[in-house]
Amino acid sequence: MPELPEVETVRDGLARWVTGRRIAAVEVRHPRAIRRHLAGPEHFAGVLTGRTIVGARRRGKYLWLPLDSGDALVGHLGMSGQLLIQPADAADETHLRVRFTFADGGTQLRFVDQRTFGGLSVSAGGATLPAEIAHIARDPMDPEFSDAGFVAAVRRRRTQIKRALLDQTLISGVGNIYADEALWRARLHGTRPTETLTGPTITRLLGHVRDVLGEAIAQGGTSFDALYVNVNGESGYFARDLNVYGREGLPCRRCGTPIRREAFMNRSSYSCPRCQPRPRTVRTPAR
DNA sequence: CCTCATTCCTGCGGGC
DNA sequence: TGCCCGCAGGAATGAG
Numbered sequence: 001m002p003e004l005p006e007v008e009t010v011r012d013g014l015a016r017w018v019t020g021r022r023i024a025a026v027e028v029r030h031p032r033a034i035r036r037h038l039a040g041p042e043h044f045a046g047v048l049t050g051r052t053i054v055g056a057r058r059r060g061k062y063l064w065l066p067l068d069s070g071d072a073l074v075g076h077l078g079m080s081g082q083l084l085i086q087p088a089d090a091a092d093e094t095h096l097r098v099r100f101t102f103a104d105g106g107t108q109l110r111f112v113d114q115r116t117f118g119g120l121s122v123s124a125g126g127a128t129l130p131a132e133i134a135h136i137a138r139d140p141m142d143p144e145f146s147d148a149g150f151v152a153a154v155r156r157r158r159t160q161i162k163r164a165l166l167d168q169t170l171i172s173g174v175g176n177i178y179a180d181e182a183l184w185r186a187r188l189h190g191t192r193p194t195e196t197l198t199g200p201t202i203t204r205l206l207g208h209v210r211d212v213l214g215e216a217i218a219q220g221g222t223s224f225d226a227l228y229v230n231v232n233g234e235s236g237y238f239a240r241d242l243n244v245y246g247r248e249g250l251p252c253r254r255c256g257t258p259i260r261r262e263a264f265m266n267r268s269s270y271s272c273p274r275c276q277p278r279p280r281t282v283r284t285p286a287r
Numbered sequence: 288c289c290t291c292a293t294t295c296c297t298g299c300g301g302g303c
Numbered sequence: 304t305g306c307c308c309g310c311a312g313g314a315a316t317g318a319g
Contacts, residue, residue, distance in 0.1 A: 002313090003313095032295090032296085036315095061313075061314095076313080076314085077313090078295095078296090078312085078313060078314085079296080079297095079311070079312055079313065080296090080297080080298095080311095080312095095297090113296095114296080114297060114298070115295090115296045115297050115298085115311090115312090116295080116296055116297080117295070117296065117312075117313065117314085118313090157289090157290090158289080158290080159289095159290070159291090163290090163291085166313090168313085168314075175312080175313070176311095176312065176313090265291090265292085265312090266292085266293085266310095266312080267310085267311070267312055268310085268311085268312095
């Protein structure tokens with residue numbers, strides 16, 4: 001569930017709470033949480049212990065904490081990951097996976113993850129940009145994101161527009177929720193073949209993507225339950241502003257037509273049947 | 288190279 | 304009441 005706005009909210013919290021602090025100890029409670037750190041838990045803890053966190057950065061749904069060593073602690077929240085700032089005497093969370101304590105003896109940083117789709121790793125020399133996430137495209141809130149480059153890349157693709165929005169090598173940070181919201185704003189059905197979309201249409205859609213992400217960041221992200229929270233355990237408020245996601249059967253806020261839910265890539269897509277008609281010829285996925 | 292299906296995981300809620 | 308199954312879904316991976 002965490003997409004760009006939720007990860008940005010967490011990044012902002014980390015920047016405030018852990019920048020400038022020196023890691024005193026690292027406790028890996030569940031090896032799966034650091035499965036991307038191939039050198040293993042002992043190495044993970046070893047290269048982090050004694051290091052000072054010098055910032056908090058993000059690209060798309062990935063975030064990383066640059067260290068004074070030039071390495072970086074890289075994290076992805078997956079579906080249910082949380083990075084929490086907790087008092088040292090707070091009880092362990094049920095799904096506590098990794099605990100960081102600091103030399104100042106203050107609050108702890110805890111990685112908590114119910115479904116363990118997320119994870120942490122250390123990127124050697126990755127302070128500026130971890131090599132492990134270099135294949136991820138810039139996100140649309142990045143000042144260096146190229147709108148023209150994105151439009152050209154989408155037009156080169158032979159796929160459906162929602163698949164393109166979710167492709168992190170084309171544009172990062174967009175997940176199922178914000179893809180549906182942007183498509184609704186643009187009045188486009190997600191199965192529209194990319195080759196039938198004009199440059200101006202894709203540019204307009206990109207504008208809606210940026211708008212909805214920006215609005216959600218301003219609200220602290222979207223929360224449906226206690227699974228997604230900021231570093232202080234608080235929920236965001238954007239859920240009440242969602243126009244289609246999770247609103248099957250409820251009236252479209254534009255035309256009143258009941259919102260539909262359709263199967264898509266082993267999950268769900270929500271759209272307005274009237275504002276977002278299905279294309280007459282749905283592109284057959286290539287085999 | 289390009290595109291797509293599969294896979295990982297756990298808690299919740301609906302149906303019987 | 305309790306069990307089973309479907310569902311939530313980001314991204315690495317491998318198939319074609």
